[in-house]
Each structure stands twice: as structure tokens, then as C-alpha cells.
Amino acid sequence: MSKVFFLVSVSLDGYLVPPGMDLEHAGDPTxxxxxxxxxxxxxxxxxxxxxxxxxxxxxxxETGTDNDIVEHTFRRTGVSIMGKRMFDLGERMWPEEAPFHxxxxxxxxxxxxxxxxxxxxxxxxxxxxxESALRQARAAAGDQDIRIAGGxxxxxxxxxxxxVDEFALAIAPVMFGGGQQLFARIGRDVGVELVETIASxxxxxxxxxxxxx
Amino acid sequence: MSKVFFLVSVSLDGYLVPPGMDLEHAGDPTxxxxxxxxxxxxxxxxxxxxxxxxxxxxxxxETGTDNDIVEHTFRRTGVSIMGKRMFDLGERMWPEEAPFHxxxxxxxxxxxxxxxxxxxxxxxxxxxxxESALRQARAAAGDQDIRIAGGxxxxxxxxxxxxVDEFALAIAPVMFGGGQQLFARIGRDVGVELVETIASxxxxxxxxxxxxx
Numbered sequence: 001m002s003k004v005f006f007l008v009s010v011s012l013d014g015y016l017v018p019p020g021m022d023l024e025h026a027g028d029p030t031x032x033x034x035x036x037x038x039x040x041x042x043x044x045x046x047x048x049x050x051x052x053x054x055x056x057x058x059x060x061x062e063t064g065t066d067n068d069i070v071e072h073t074f075r076r077t078g079v080s081i082m083g084k085r086m087f088d089l090g091e092r093m094w095p096e097e098a099p100f101h102x103x104x105x106x107x108x109x110x111x112x113x114x115x116x117x118x119x120x121x122x123x124x125x126x127x128x129x130x131e132s133a134l135r136q137a138r139a140a141a142g143d144q145d146i147r148i149a150g151g152x153x154x155x156x157x158x159x160x161x162x163x164v165d166e167f168a169l170a171i172a173p174v175m176f177g178g179g180q181q182l183f184a185r186i187g188r189d190v191g192v193e194l195v196e197t198i199a200s201x202x203x204x205x206x207x208x209x210x211x212x213x
Numbered sequence: 214m215s216k217v218f219f220l221v222s223v224s225l226d227g228y229l230v231p232p233g234m235d236l237e238h239a240g241d242p243t244x245x246x247x248x249x250x251x252x253x254x255x256x257x258x259x260x261x262x263x264x265x266x267x268x269x270x271x272x273x274x275e276t277g278t279d280n281d282i283v284e285h286t287f288r289r290t291g292v293s294i295m296g297k298r299m300f301d302l303g304e305r306m307w308p309e310e311a312p313f314h315x316x317x318x319x320x321x322x323x324x325x326x327x328x329x330x331x332x333x334x335x336x337x338x339x340x341x342x343x344e345s346a347l348r349q350a351r352a353a354a355g356d357q358d359i360r361i362a363g364g365x366x367x368x369x370x371x372x373x374x375x376x377v378d379e380f381a382l383a384i385a386p387v388m389f390g391g392g393q394q395l396f397a398r399i400g401r402d403v404g405v406e407l408v409e410t411i412a413s414x415x416x417x418x419x420x421x422x423x424x425x426x
Contacts, residue, residue: 183226
């Protein structure tokens with residue numbers, strides 16, 4: 001059966017998104033310097049060859065541990081699930097060929113027809129909650145896994161509902177000092193086990209399994 | 214010159230101390246289950262041979278990476294600095310031979326004569342702030358380093374004042390869901406660089422240098 005997982009880059013103080021990076025300021029990365037802060041968060045992933053090829057940023061790029069993690073994560077993912085805020089921001093910022101190349105289920109109260117992008121990404125808009133989205137994701141994922149893409153609130157909802165099997169963090173050496181914390185409102189009801197720590201020059205990779213009740 | 218550093222075990226959601234572990238409940242580790250939670254946070258350090266010898270817990274214990282980190286940290290430390298809440302809790306919980314074996318400077322508004330313990334630990338009570346405590350610590354540390362022992366508020370004060378050179382985290386696979394967060398009120402003014410990630414079966418070790426302005 002498909003595993004449900006998330007992999008996110010997180011600041012050392014626990015945030016997924018820098019202050020100022022919101023829909024209103026999506027076009028102005030100098031606002032609260034969010035562009036540079038976001039770059040620090042993702043400094044491990046942006047130079048990787050697999051990502052550069054997928055986003056058509058050009059030839060070359062790094063290979064090694066970080067590149068392997070990017071590629072493995074992409075290849076295992078048959079479906080992604082995300083929240084409305086993440087989608088809204090992405091709709092403004094992704095290239096026309098959105099970087100998923102799979103079905104993506106968007107949790108929203110907005111009723112909207114599926115949105116088909118070139119390159120194999122289709123966004124489906126789910127209005128009846130996280131369990132419905134997961135059922136639809138399972139049906140679409142086949143033998144591949146289901147990635148909870150974000151944001152923090154959606155990840156928290158799936159964690160609290162006991163629906164996540166495993167997750168991976170790329171803990172970045174940067175402090176954001178504000179925003180929505182990845183593990184806010186989780187607490188000790190969610191039991192985790194350390195599976196693996198992977199050293200990399202720019203970030204600290206750690207993989208966890210979620211203990212089932 | 215002595216380096217100023219801290220090394221702490223931190224929960225995955227960013228806390229140093231589990232809910233319920235306070236002065237009032239120091240004698241009751243079943244209160245909010247704080248004893249078990251604290252044990253999870255420190256599960257990497259408690260079985261180590263060097264710690265067991267130092268605390269006279271008996272022969273044996275693990276050797277390897279974690280033990281090396283415990284021993285190295287102890288040997289480099291010429292002086293510790295801590296806050297009043299950490300001291301008050303420790304006064305209740307440390308063995309008579311307190312586990313420092315060096316001078317310890319306690320930040321407090323309480324006026325109190327130095328408290329000499331068997332085994333080489335003497336607690337000095339500093340009433341005029343973090344910079345005064347650090348000056349006294351430098352005078353006492355010789356060629357060794359100065360450890361900011363905690364708690365979170367004292368670490369934050371030293372970080373915000375630009376007085377920390379480096380730090381190490383042992384990121385534990387446990388969620389506390391409440392308390393005082395290690396990096397609350399820090400933000401992007403504190404620039405950090407990842408120095409090293411060290412894998413260990415029970416925790417994720419990461420070492421950072423603090424960038425100087």
C-alpha cells in the first residue's frame with residue numbers, strides 16, 4: 001500500500017516559510033527579504049542536478065547525497081496533497097509546467113474544475129476534508145507513495161489524525177523568527193522514531209517513522 | 214581565548230524541558246509524565262560510559278560517538294553559566310557531588326554566598342547580568358571553554374547579545390507540545406553556519422558556528 005509521507009525543509013527555529021512570503025508579496029522577494037531567506041532554507045536543493053533538469057534550469061548541477069534525496073523523493077511520489085495557501089502561492093510562482101508531474105489534490109473550500117497543466121500535473125480541488133483527499137490520493141497513486149506537500153497546517157492535520165507513516169526533515173542553518181511552526185499543536189500524542197540521520201554540507205537530513213497507536 | 218558554547222538536547226518541536234518538569238513537581242516524575250519525556254529527550258546520553266562514571270551510576274555503559282561527545286564536552290568545559298530556574302531545579306535533583314566539577318555562575322537576583330559542593334563544583338551567584346557573568350567566567354575558565362548550560366531564556370539572552378561562538382544540538386525524536394522554545398525570540402539577526410552533522414542511533418547531532426556581525 002502507498003505510504004503517506006512528507007519531506008520539508010525547515011528552519012532551525014521550526015518554520016517552513018519565511019516571514020513576508022505570502023500571496024500579497026509573492027512578486028516582491030525583497031519584502032522582508034523573504035527571497036533570500038527562502039533561498040537559505042532551500043540552499044541544499046536548488047543546486048541539485050535532478051531539480052535543475054526537472055525545472056529546466058539548464059545543464060549541470062551537483063550530484064551526490066542531496067541529489068539522490070531529491071530524485072528518490074520525486075520518483076516515489078505518485079500523488080501530492082497540499083493546502084489552499086500553498087497552492088495559491090504556487091499558482092503565482094510555479095512555471096507553467098508545474099513541478100509535480102502527477103495528480104495533486106488541493107484542500108480548499110473553493111469549488112473548481114480540475115486544472116490540467118502541461119507535463120502531467122493535474123490539480124484536483126477537494127472540498128470535503130483530509131480523509132476524502134487521502135482516499136482520492138490512494139486511488140490515484142497506484143504503487144507509488146503519497147506526499148503531503150504542505151503547508152504546516154495541512155501536515156499537522158494529517159499527523160494529528162494518525163495518517164502519516166513517515167517523514168523527513170532537511171533542517172537548515174537559518175532562523176526565521178516568525179511564521180507558522182511545522183510542529184505547532186502536535187505534542188506527545190504523536191510518537192516518532194528516528195530512522196536515519198544523513199549529513200550533507202548545507203543541511204541536516206533526518207528521517208522519522210510515526211509510531212502507530 | 215575561551216570559546217562560549219552551548220550543547221543541549223532539544224525535542225523535535227524545539228523544547229528543552231517537558232511540560233510538568235518544574236520546581237513544584239520536581240519530586241513527582243509521573244506528573245504529566247515528565248520523567249519519561251525527559252528520559253526520551255536524553256535517551257542518547259544516559260547510557261554513555263563517561264556519564265555513568267561521572268555520576269557514579271556504576272560500571273559499564275556504551276562507548277562510541279555519543280560517549281565521545283559527552284566526554285569531549287565535559288573536558289572542554291572550564292566554567293558553566295546557568296539561569297536561576299535551572300539552578301533551582303538542579304539544587305533539588307543533582308547528587309551531592311554536583312555533575313560540573315568546575316565553577317558555575319548562576320544568573321539570579323538572589324544575593325547568596327558561593328556554595329561549595331564536594332567534587333570541585335562551586336556555584337557563584339551573579340546579580341548584575343549576563344555580561345558580568347561572562348567576564349567572571351572568562352577569568353575562571355583559563356584555557357578551557359565556557360558552556361552556557363541553560364535554560365532557554367539564558368541561551369537566548371547570550372545569543373541575542375552576540376556572545377555565543379558555537380553551539381551543538383542533540384535533536385531528539387520526541388514531541389513535547391509545550392514549554393519554552395529554545396529559539397523563541399531569536400530570528401534572523403542571529404546568523405548560523407552548519408559545521409557538522411553526526412548520525413547516532415538515538416538522536417541527531419548538529420553543530421553550528423554563530424556568524425559574527
